[in-house]
Amino acid sequence: MARKTAKKAPVIMKCENMFCAGCGHSIFDRILGEVLTEMNIIQDTIICSDIGCNHQFQYSMAVDVVMPPHGKMGAALTAMKRVRPNKYCLTIAGDGGAYAIGLGETMSAATRDENVTFFVMNNTCYGMTGGQLAPTTQIGQWSSSTPRGRSIEEHGRDFDVVKVMKNLDIAYLARTTITSPSEIDKTKKAVRKALEKQRDGKGFSLVEVLVPCPTNWGMSPVKAMEHIKNELVPRYEMGEIIDK
Amino acid sequence: MEKVKLNVERCKGCYLCIENCKIGAITMSSYTNRNGVVTIQVDQNKCVQCGNCYTMCPDLVFEIL
Amino acid sequence: MAEILLIKGNEALAEGAIRGGCRFYAGYPITPQSEILEWMGKRQAEVGGVFVQGESEIASVNMVYAARALGVRSLTSSSGPGFTLKQEGIAYWVSAEIPGVIACVQRYGIGDGFIGAGQDNYWQAIKGGGNGDYHLITLAPNSVQENMDMAYESFELAEKWRHPVLILSDATIGQMIEPCEVRPYKEYDKDQLDWAVKGTPIGQPNKIVSDVTYIEPIDEWNEYYLNKCRKIIETEQRWESIHVNDAEICLLAYGISSRIAEGAVRKAREEGIKLGLIRPITLWPFPKKAFSELKNCKALVTVEMNMMGQFREDVILYSGNKYPTYAITTAYKVPKIDDIIAFAKKIIAGEIEPEEVF
Numbered sequence: 001m002a003r004k005t006a007k008k009a010p011v012i013m014k015c016e017n018m019f020c021a022g023c024g025h026s027i028f029d030r031i032l033g034e035v036l037t038e039m040n041i042i043q044d045t046i047i048c049s050d051i052g053c054n055h056q057f058q059y060s061m062a063v064d065v066v067m068p069p070h071g072k073m074g075a076a077l078t079a080m081k082r083v084r085p086n087k088y089c090l091t092i093a094g095d096g097g098a099y100a101i102g103l104g105e106t107m108s109a110a111t112r113d114e115n116v117t118f119f120v121m122n123n124t125c126y127g128m129t130g131g132q133l134a135p136t137t138q139i140g141q142w143s144s145s146t147p148r149g150r151s152i153e154e155h156g157r158d159f160d161v162v163k164v165m166k167n168l169d170i171a172y173l174a175r176t177t178i179t180s181p182s183e184i185d186k187t188k189k190a191v192r193k194a195l196e197k198q199r200d201g202k203g204f205s206l207v208e209v210l211v212p213c214p215t216n217w218g219m220s221p222v223k224a225m226e227h228i229k230n231e232l233v234p235r236y237e238m239g240e241i242i243d244k
Numbered sequence: 245m246e247k248v249k250l251n252v253e254r255c256k257g258c259y260l261c262i263e264n265c266k267i268g269a270i271t272m273s274s275y276t277n278r279n280g281v282v283t284i285q286v287d288q289n290k291c292v293q294c295g296n297c298y299t300m301c302p303d304l305v306f307e308i309l
Numbered sequence: 310m311a312e313i314l315l316i317k318g319n320e321a322l323a324e325g326a327i328r329g330g331c332r333f334y335a336g337y338p339i340t341p342q343s344e345i346l347e348w349m350g351k352r353q354a355e356v357g358g359v360f361v362q363g364e365s366e367i368a369s370v371n372m373v374y375a376a377r378a379l380g381v382r383s384l385t386s387s388s389g390p391g392f393t394l395k396q397e398g399i400a401y402w403v404s405a406e407i408p409g410v411i412a413c414v415q416r417y418g419i420g421d422g423f424i425g426a427g428q429d430n431y432w433q434a435i436k437g438g439g440n441g442d443y444h445l446i447t448l449a450p451n452s453v454q455e456n457m458d459m460a461y462e463s464f465e466l467a468e469k470w471r472h473p474v475l476i477l478s479d480a481t482i483g484q485m486i487e488p489c490e491v492r493p494y495k496e497y498d499k500d501q502l503d504w505a506v507k508g509t510p511i512g513q514p515n516k517i518v519s520d521v522t523y524i525e526p527i528d529e530w531n532e533y534y535l536n537k538c539r540k541i542i543e544t545e546q547r548w549e550s551i552h553v554n555d556a557e558i559c560l561l562a563y564g565i566s567s568r569i570a571e572g573a574v575r576k577a578r579e580e581g582i583k584l585g586l587i588r589p590i591t592l593w594p595f596p597k598k599a600f601s602e603l604k605n606c607k608a609l610v611t612v613e614m615n616m617m618g619q620f621r622e623d624v625i626l627y628s629g630n631k632y633p634t635y636a637i638t639t640a641y642k643v644p645k646i647d648d649i650i651a652f653a654k655k656i657i658a659g660e661i662e663p664e665e666v667f
Contacts, residue, residue, distance in 0.1 A: 075372045
């Protein structure tokens, strides 16, 4: 059972992060940091930051960053990759940034099959502004702007990136979560695979990660992980959906 | 023998480590860190170095030696 | 001998940018600036640059943000409502000190408006347009040659200050064909700027190109930024003066209106009327130094293609409100020389109505 190699923070994680206790972003950032370190591509990586809780990776990770307006990562990554095709150009996005205000840019980058990578943290709400309705907020779920819970009549149906992107000619589409060590391993494999697709010039890759927002869900971090396992995972198609 | 090194000053008190330590080597400690968080402790004798605590910890508290 | 092309204003602007080292262009079709997009679609491939037709103006302006952050000289262009859509992105350029260049080929009207010429983007172009305290360094060409030359120089100007440059052209200048001397190609290495993001190995300080809100101590940054703007105002004022010293009535006009105003000055002088013209070449910084050339002036008159006298407000402000200041506003019509002279005669005769303020 014991691991042979030491497990410690990858060198890219330069200091403590600024996220809330039990936040999914901080776990994902470390996973990404491990992959960038293991692939030895930190010096060749430029991360396009979204605006929202997710942007706080830039305070704790020693990596180059470009931060355009909220949600415009699809456009910015397109330009970044085309002017420096030898760099890995990726974003750590929020579901609000990638699927609401930036849906046009995200979809346009995907339909053009730009050789860039999206990691979208789906926590079913706008975390930084206080847990308002996001496209991904589930039917029946409370949010601070839908105090009676989301209903189809009042707020419309929720957004599922897999349903939207399933038939696109893109290189990689996966949905994972981080609720347990084994799920984290799957996420790490998906992160690596997405970046390998970019390395090999295969085209657009997107990994959606179901992450907890204990603060805005009003749950303890442990309960928030259980909520993902019991409430979100059963509603979603999980795993690798496109792998070309 | 020390099997896992801790930096409990980073702990924010999510306790995902306790939840995911399958052999129960991690428990609450009586120490409150500078963040005002009641932190955790590891029974080094019980620890099997599975790495689950490192993997689940959002705050890089653990280093498996 | 220099190469002379007979070329459209928009094409000259695009070619000037290419010659000036522009190796990234993103834009979206909108009349009357689409020739810039089309020219770039052809030329970037020929010079080893990148052309992207964005899915919107919003995407295009942010593509330029990102390409410029990675070191490449980059341009976008638009007109009317398309220029409006780019304002958020431009505010981010300013905040992140991205020396991007944007060309606005003004068209007339509110909202969608019309596809013909106008000069009613002045307030939006000069007074910010996006949120926060900023002006763009704004160049106002009045010929096809200046479209080329200003685009050619714009990247160095923007880099000098790490501040965006706006080329405020208009539909008339953009669509007309004139002889134009072509400039030699400038060499530019996208790796030459130390702030540009290129990827950093572990152990060296990583680079963040971001809205300043997140990375700098705000009081220090504010002071630095204001001082930068003061230096731009002191250093970069440009204008052209025509018969200003003895002018009794001094016209102020930029862009296509300044061509007509210049004609009016020459014709009026033949009739013995002492007209002069201050033609701002930079609209921000406003060339307020030009007013010191006035010795005998009784009134200022702006000539501008809008309804409300947008440019007049700044002329009052920057001249210290020392002269009665009128506006000849012609909306979507290019002004006429005889109308300008008739207006000047009315002022001299004391028959002019007080100016409306909207």
